[in-house]
Amino acid sequence: MKTSNKISFSRRSFLQTSALASGGMLVGFNLFTACKEDVKPPVDLSLLDYNDFNAFIKISDEGKVTIFAPNPEIGQGVKTSMPMLIAEELDVAWEDVHVVQGKLDTKNYTRQVAGGSQSLRQGWTPLRQTGATARQMLVNAAAAKWGVSASECKTNKGVITNANGDKLGYGEVVKEAASLEVPENVTLKDVKDFYIIGQDISNVDIDEIVTGKPLFGLDYKQEGMQYASVLRPPAFGQKLESFDDTNSRAVNGVNDVIKFGDKIAVLASSTWAAMKGKKALKATWTQDSKAESTAFHDETLLGLLNGDKFDTRRKDGDVKKAFAEADQVLERTYETPFVPHNCMEPMNFFANVTTDKIELVGPIQTPAGTAGQVARMLGRDASEVTLEMTRMGGGFGRRLYGDFALEAAEVSHLAKKPVKVIFSREDDMAAGIYRPAIKYRIAASIKDGKLTGYHLKEAAINGNMYGLIPNFFPAGAIENYQVDTANYKSNITTGAWRAPYTNVLASCEQSFFDEIAEAMGVDRIKLHMDLLDKVKGTTDERIQYSPERLQGVIKKVVKESNYGKEKDVYQGFAVYYCHNTHVAEVADIIMDNGVPVVKKVTVAVDCGIVVNPLGAKNQVVGGVIDGIGHSMYGEITFNDGAPQSNNYDSYQLIRMLQTPQVDVHFIENDIAPTGLGEPTLPPVGGAVANAIYKATGKRLTKMPYMNNMDVEPVVG
Amino acid sequence: MPTFQLKINGASHSVEADADTPLLWVLRDNLNLVGTKYGCGIAQCGACTVHVNGNAIRSCTTTVANAQGMEITTIEGLSENGDHPVQEAWKDIDVPQCGYCQSGQIMTASAFLENNSSPSREEIRSAMHGNICRCASYNSIEKAVEVAAKKMN
Numbered sequence: 001m002k003t004s005n006k007i008s009f010s011r012r013s014f015l016q017t018s019a020l021a022s023g024g025m026l027v028g029f030n031l032f033t034a035c036k037e038d039v040k041p042p043v044d045l046s047l048l049d050y051n052d053f054n055a056f057i058k059i060s061d062e063g064k065v066t067i068f069a070p071n072p073e074i075g076q077g078v079k080t081s082m083p084m085l086i087a088e089e090l091d092v093a094w095e096d097v098h099v100v101q102g103k104l105d106t107k108n109y110t111r112q113v114a115g116g117s118q119s120l121r122q123g124w125t126p127l128r129q130t131g132a133t134a135r136q137m138l139v140n141a142a143a144a145k146w147g148v149s150a151s152e153c154k155t156n157k158g159v160i161t162n163a164n165g166d167k168l169g170y171g172e173v174v175k176e177a178a179s180l181e182v183p184e185n186v187t188l189k190d191v192k193d194f195y196i197i198g199q200d201i202s203n204v205d206i207d208e209i210v211t212g213k214p215l216f217g218l219d220y221k222q223e224g225m226q227y228a229s230v231l232r233p234p235a236f237g238q239k240l241e242s243f244d245d246t247n248s249r250a251v252n253g254v255n256d257v258i259k260f261g262d263k264i265a266v267l268a269s270s271t272w273a274a275m276k277g278k279k280a281l282k283a284t285w286t287q288d289s290k291a292e293s294t295a296f297h298d299e300t301l302l303g304l305l306n307g308d309k310f311d312t313r314r315k316d317g318d319v320k321k322a323f324a325e326a327d328q329v330l331e332r333t334y335e336t337p338f339v340p341h342n343c344m345e346p347m348n349f350f351a352n353v354t355t356d357k358i359e360l361v362g363p364i365q366t367p368a369g370t371a372g373q374v375a376r377m378l379g380r381d382a383s384e385v386t387l388e389m390t391r392m393g394g395g396f397g398r399r400l401y402g403d404f405a406l407e408a409a410e411v412s413h414l415a416k417k418p419v420k421v422i423f424s425r426e427d428d429m430a431a432g433i434y435r436p437a438i439k440y441r442i443a444a445s446i447k448d449g450k451l452t453g454y455h456l457k458e459a460a461i462n463g464n465m466y467g468l469i470p471n472f473f474p475a476g477a478i479e480n481y482q483v484d485t486a487n488y489k490s491n492i493t494t495g496a497w498r499a500p501y502t503n504v505l506a507s508c509e510q511s512f513f514d515e516i517a518e519a520m521g522v523d524r525i526k527l528h529m530d531l532l533d534k535v536k537g538t539t540d541e542r543i544q545y546s547p548e549r550l551q552g553v554i555k556k557v558v559k560e561s562n563y564g565k566e567k568d569v570y571q572g573f574a575v576y577y578c579h580n581t582h583v584a585e586v587a588d589i590i591m592d593n594g595v596p597v598v599k600k601v602t603v604a605v606d607c608g609i610v611v612n613p614l615g616a617k618n619q620v621v622g623g624v625i626d627g628i629g630h631s632m633y634g635e636i637t638f639n640d641g642a643p644q645s646n647n648y649d650s651y652q653l654i655r656m657l658q659t660p661q662v663d664v665h666f667i668e669n670d671i672a673p674t675g676l677g678e679p680t681l682p683p684v685g686g687a688v689a690n691a692i693y694k695a696t697g698k699r700l701t702k703m704p705y706m707n708n709m710d711v712e713p714v715v716g
Numbered sequence: 717m718p719t720f721q722l723k724i725n726g727a728s729h730s731v732e733a734d735a736d737t738p739l740l741w742v743l744r745d746n747l748n749l750v751g752t753k754y755g756c757g758i759a760q761c762g763a764c765t766v767h768v769n770g771n772a773i774r775s776c777t778t779t780v781a782n783a784q785g786m787e788i789t790t791i792e793g794l795s796e797n798g799d800h801p802v803q804e805a806w807k808d809i810d811v812p813q814c815g816y817c818q819s820g821q822i823m824t825a826s827a828f829l830e831n832n833s834s835p836s837r838e839e840i841r842s843a844m845h846g847n848i849c850r851c852a853s854y855n856s857i858e859k860a861v862e863v864a865a866k867k868m869n
Binding site for chain 1: 717733734738741744745746748749751752753754755756757758760761763790791792794798803806807810812813814816818819822844845846847848849850851852853855856857
């Protein structure tokens with residue numbers, strides 16, 4: 001096996017091929033380190049399994065193609081869409097492709113992560129180059145066989161042809177191809193020649209899902225495995241003082257009770273016995289740090305907004321001066337609650353810690369980070385850890401955090417047995433890593449009919465808006481603009497939740513813009529279009545959104561929703577850019593006995609090329625309905641550190657009868673694709689609030705909206 | 717532990733379990749029928765839906781003792797080749813996102829359609845209201861039930 005010494009572009013060094021002993025050809029590549037220039041390829045691919053390459057293409061002697069998909073699947077569709085990119089450039093019929101979830105590459109990976117809606121965006125070029133390189137090698141092998149120039153050969157769906165009318169299937173040349181040099185330059189297809197990208201491709205696991213095959217972490221079993229149910233402190237800030245496990249050990253099927261840290265694990269031969277054993281534990285707890293309640297959080301965050309301890313995250317012009325000189329200043333405070341992730345598959349993980357290896361299996365969005373944490377916790381070398389990713393019953397950010405995998409590993413280590421930790425729904429909701437409560441205060445100044453200043457203040461629990469968010473719209477569109485953030489550190493665990501920060505910020509800002517337009521006496525759509533005109537041609541590199549693309553989605557949504565012209569419904573508009581994708585939405589609501597009912601949401605999305613329209617539409621619709629559910633109903637409160645909801649009888653998730661029809665329109669263009677797992681969620685709360693305002697005359701500034709209207713709360 | 721005789725997907729099974737064990741965990745832990753999912757344990761989410769004597773029930777709140785003698789059907793036994801009209805409709809529409817709740821959705825829909833072969837949109841929405849889909853594939857579920865109804869007629 002040879003590799004090229006001349007590297008025309010860096011990705012080449014991460015592609016290696018090998019003939020398989022069993023026949024066929026293996027193309028190995030590391031999708032994510034492929035973007036770095038200075039990492040050397042491993043020596044002998046044939047000796048490697050998954051550890052140096054996180055993605056593979058295997059082509060059999062029969063021409064069948066297996067693609068090992070590198071990224072974790074949480075329902076966002078990458079197990080289908082990423083292999084589509086490879087198959088397109090490899091030029092094989094999708095029917096001949098079989099997709100398998102790749103294992104974790106703990107050595108070389110940089111981004112084997114599901115999060116931030118980045119998988120497709122970052123994979124777009126390297127994945128297609130990989131497919132194209134393999135295709136070129138097959139062509140080169142066929143050309144050599146025929147004694148013709150490779151440039152005379154063409155491929156079509158797994159068949160190579162030449163000018164003389166000769167034909168060879170990929171399977172007939174894989175052996176030869178595997179021994180060829182990796183070509184230095186490959187040509188990628190024109191967008192117009194795509195026949196897989198842009199087609200509706202079903203979820204690759206669809207048959208297994210609809211027949212109930214074991215796919216998920218909770219379905220995983222091993223011989224001798226103990227089911228573990230863990231008792232954790234019932235309130236944040238508490239520590240374990242003492243416990244009595246007599247009754248627990250008396251439960252049929254309970255095999256052991258193990259204390260670890262401030263937690264107690266009950267190990268049993270069945271899930272039910274473990275859960276019963278946990279309920280039978282008697283424990284006493286002491287308050288070690290502050291017992292926080294929702295009233296305290298409200299007071300603290302409002303205190304921060306009223307104070308002056310802010311970090312300034314972006315400052316253009318002079319908002320103070322603009323406000324002092326204004327004809328009118330508008331100000332609103334928006335309040336958003338803690339919410340749990342509520343993945344339908346509760347947190348769970350399998351671990352088998354032995355003296356020579358650590359085996360981890362389960363649903364995790366961050367496999368490498370978690371494997372590393374387990375190794376460090378147990379004082380073991382990272383090379384001893386293997387991690388197998390299962391399909392995930394939802395993620396929404398919760399499975400970025402490997403706390404449940406660490407628990408499984410620690411309990412397995414102590415018990416010296418294979419262990420599967422299973423959270424009950426109550427555990428899952430009460431031991432959450434929540435979306436934190438955040439409050440915003442936004443002020444705007446109007447002078448001579450113009451929007452002259454905009455000042456956004458954020459007070460949040462544990463963390464603040466990150467990265468480029470302070471530079472999202474309306475940054476760049478208003479001369480005097482400032483974003484300030486302040487923070488309170490709580491002992492309640494918080495973390496990323498589908499579209500972190502923007503998931504509430506977008507709704508608040510988009511409600512506020514409705515008020516600005518009203519105060520200025522201008523059309524809401526025109527206000528946005530005019531502001532976006534001002535951003536065109538900006539040289540400010542922090543501005544990531546495209547004013548032209550935002551205007552494009554606005555025009556599209558106005559047209560498709562018949563905005564402002566629909567009778568018998570109240571329409572609310574919102575537009576937003578986040579996660580590299582531009583989205584505009586119009587919510588249509590009716591009032592039913594004083595209760596707002598969202599009947600329809602029209603969405604215009606510019607995510608560049610739509611790789612898999614079927615999957616893309618699912619993501620858009622799901623994001624919109626999720627956004628409505630959480631802005632209307634989602635809230636978890638705390639009393640003395642204890643979460644006040646722990647199951648679906650006390651926590652409302654959106655259900656069928658509350659669900660509108662979502663009408664999706666993609667902007668057609670040839671721009672490289674961006675992700676869809678998150679960006680349709682943030683603005684929809686704003687669209688709904690603006691529609692409710694039209695119906696009721698009441699501005700909703702506190703989420704969840706249904707708890708802050710004069711209507712009966714909904715559960716079930 | 718007592719022994720119970722269960723009739724599942726047309727076959728008889730003898731299982732050892734405490735009488736209060738939910739059918740859900742007997743299916744999953746004792747019999748390896750893991751298509752039936754755990755979601756809430758209190759009959760609020762529908763992930764664990766199976767058919768008992770043709771009716772959709774929540775296996776998380778049905779004890780193994782009460783399930784004895786009943787005709788139980790799980791997702792694994794809904795059809796021999798995964799080609800029940802509801803399963804076919806789910807594939808046609810490409811309903812699942814994460815997929816975790818879908819066997820419960822399919823079991824609810826298939827029992828519903830046995831009793832109402834040409835439901836209205838509103839009847840479909842009411843029938844499916846008890847099953848939570850956290851990915852919010854509700855629009856697709858609604859459509860798939862309509863498609864399945866047509867396939868069954």
